[in-house]
Amino acid sequence: MKYFLILFVFFGFTSSLNAADEKSKEIEMPKTFVLGDPIKGSELVESCAACHGVDGNSMVTDWPKLSGQNQKYLYEQLLYFRDGSRMNALMMSVTPYLQTLADNDLKDIAAFYSQYSSTVGQAKNDEEMLRLGTQLYRFGNIKKQIPACTSCHAVYGQGNSLAGYPSVAGQQIGYLTSSLKAYRSKERNAGAGSIVMQGVAANLSDDEIDALANYMHGLYK
Ligand code: HEC
Numbered sequence: 001m002k003y004f005l006i007l008f009v010f011f012g013f014t015s016s017l018n019a020a021d022e023k024s025k026e027i028e029m030p031k032t033f034v035l036g037d038p039i040k041g042s043e044l045v046e047s048c049a050a051c052h053g054v055d056g057n058s059m060v061t062d063w064p065k066l067s068g069q070n071q072k073y074l075y076e077q078l079l080y081f082r083d084g085s086r087m088n089a090l091m092m093s094v095t096p097y098l099q100t101l102a103d104n105d106l107k108d109i110a111a112f113y114s115q116y117s118s119t120v121g122q123a124k125n126d127e128e129m130l131r132l133g134t135q136l137y138r139f140g141n142i143k144k145q146i147p148a149c150t151s152c153h154a155v156y157g158q159g160n161s162l163a164g165y166p167s168v169a170g171q172q173i174g175y176l177t178s179s180l181k182a183y184r185s186k187e188r189n190a191g192a193g194s195i196v197m198q199g200v201a202a203n204l205s206d207d208e209i210d211a212l213a214n215y216m217h218g219l220y221k
């Protein structure tokens with residue numbers, strides 16, 4: 001209990017926990033994300049390997065790596081694909097399968113991919129592109145109302161697993177590009193996080209998106 005209290009104070013949450021109320025028998029626990037079981041997850045991912053790779057390291061630029069991604073984020077995205085609020089032509093091929101799975105199964109799948117490390121990507125060595133990508137990623141652009149990406153995705157791109165902000169480090173360039181464009185056009189609109197990213201991407205030009213994707217692809221720790 002003490003541990004939770006410290007954790008929650010630390011991250012600035014206001015919790016409805018009232019430890020001082022000794023009379024209250026029913027103690028409301030704070031909402032924490034309970035992690036899945038990667039071994040159970042390993043039995044549920046046969047139909048995913050063709051596109052995402054056996055260990056979540058996809059080999060195709062337009063198909064996202066799932067390896068090294070945080071569980072909370074993966075779990076949420078799987079919920080969106082299952083309920084149809086996030087749509088993609090290729091992922092639609094597994095939607096009927098996802099619909100046979102329970103929430104806990106999706107958590108186990110998330111745990112399975114999360115345990116692997118993402119392979120390192122190699123950014124294109126184009127000086128102008130790297131300069132723009134570094135600048136935008138680290139500092140944003142106040143005039144264009146583009147926030148620094150580091151504040152949520154971290155300096156090395158690993159994201160924030162407690163908050164469920166996705167890792168973008170080493171992610172495939174084609175996928176990073178199409179994702180930022182899908183937020184900009186508001187086509188990607190599943191869940192509260194996507195609304196945040198719609199705001200972030202609203203004023204990005206195509207060149208800025210290319211530069212950011214190139215930069216994130218090359219990030220690693
Ligand atoms: C035919 C190829 C294909 C198959 C099979 C496939 N996926 Fe995907 N998956 C994709 C593509 C393409 C995307 C990117 C979708 C987009 O751009 O919105 C994606 C996205 C995802 C994402 C979101 C990644 C992110 O960073 O937001 C998750 C999670 C995911 N897939 C899990 C799975 C699981 C689990 C399976 C198996 C049950 C599976 N996929 C099967 C192609 C596939």
Ligand code: HEC
Pocket residue numbers: 064136137146147148149150151152153164165166167168176179180188190191192193194196197200212
């Ligand atoms: C205020 C926090 C915040 C900031 C600032 C932010 N992001 Fe995000 N980002 C998120 C969240 C939350 C998501 C998950 C959205 C969802 O569920 O669709 C996300 C998702 C993404 C994704 C999709 C990842 C995937 O696997 O599909 C990309 C790419 C991305 N952000 C890039 C950026 C870039 C580039 C910047 C800076 C220009 C940026 N973000 C700034 C919070 C943020």
